[in-house]
Amino acid sequence: MTDQHDSSELSAQFAASTEELVALYDSWSPSYDDDVSSWGYEVPETVAAMLGATVLQTTGPSAEILDAGCGTGRTGAALRATGFATVIGIDFSTDSLALAGHRNAYAALVHGDLNKPLPFDDDQFAGVASAGVFTYLQEPEPVIRELVRVTQPGGVVIFSQRTDLWDPRDTEASVGRVEADGLASAEFSDPQPYLPGHPEYGKAIKVIYTRMQVR
Template sequence: MSSAEDPAPDPHATAEQVEAARHDRKLANVLYHDWEAQSYDDKWSISYDERCISYAAERFRYIAGDREWPYERALELGCGTGFFLLNLMQAGLARTGAVTDLSPGMVQVALRNAERLGLDVDGRVADAERIPFDDDTFDVVVGHAVLHHIPDVEQALREVLRVLKPGGRFVFAGEPTKIGDWYARRLGALTWKATTTVTRLPLLNDWRRPQQELDESSRAAALEALVDIHVFDPADLERCATRAGAAGVRVATEEFTAAVFGWPVRTFEAAVPPGKLGWGWAMFAYRSWLRLSRLDRALSRVVPRAWFYNALVTGTKPVP
């Protein structure tokens, strides 16, 4: 259930709104994510089955090492379509949950997904820097790929700690590192250019998306460049969470070879017509990512953590 006071989604931004978003990162986030909400799960191959349930649970346990499940009540900050919390709840993380996002469209889809899965979840459209819940409300707060969208990350973490009960834990995963973002964006741009160039050839024309769809993807990418505000150095992220007041702060990273493989794959998938690649391709991509992720776990013993693409951070609210 969402609040009756929440604004309605606006998936069709005007040119004037887009121009204003160039000077207002929060507005850019609302416009972009309202635009993407209905197709976001398909775009990022998000599901609510064993594949993503396992992924979400492994991310949580990898950084938190926490086996004391279930928590009573959980919050997902910047929920998107509910990917992280809903899959964690299916894995047994918490009995009840709440979702918040700056985008009304994303909250709407997250609550629809929760209802379809039979999960006890409510939601609010909310700014992460001003979470609309009372002090000491939640046992655990989670988020996936959200901190890099928030202008004041330290203030958001203070709010997370405020709404956590004493001893409660937060876990944020999927945050881009400075070095990881550098190589991922370049690999993605090269793949997009190569794919959209090669598919102009007559023999490959049926592999080319219609020009209107390519133009829409390019406009989405232009807004996406505005919504991604931060990239993180792992040590700096640890210091930020500690300054916010968290105890037991820890940052880990993952995906090095998996990111070098994954970003071109995801970009290629976005550049060709939907459904063109089929189930065999999806399984090849997923199994390759799993194998490379296992390799990355071994490489983490010798490769600096700042070289990996994804940062994960955890901490707890101090007990008085």
């Protein structure tokens, strides 16, 4: 881990502006994989396994999957290892996208901001995975609605959110409003490990997985 990305900076990220986040993830990208691995981060593999257990069973390996906030591509690699053949990644960190491209895990990598309308068609994807990204989304509901829009009926959207941001970001109510509009049904995991080896986050902060089945 570099001095630039120490624990105090990590804890301040959730309140950063778009410009600050892009700069942070561009500069962190070369050591990101080693840093989060050293803290025991397994959210990408967990999200991929959850998607595999549902979407892969019903639609098969040709299903098109979106990795929303793909970063350096760990989730794409996990999705490919799970059996999905066509994964598309989107992120606003150019340097992270370049590293994701080196994995040869993605059919396409798109530079884009999840807080804006997504450059994808209605019902384009059989599944959406978003690992470790909702930390940075100040208003999750419009993003959730976009992820649901681009997912076909019967498809699944899975995203993680930190336990300390669950209530402040109004996560459950945001999902509930999407459910109430008849767009999806949702279930939430119990809190799971997030960064178990991190000196600050290890025991204090866990992660909840939301699984939404699109109608």
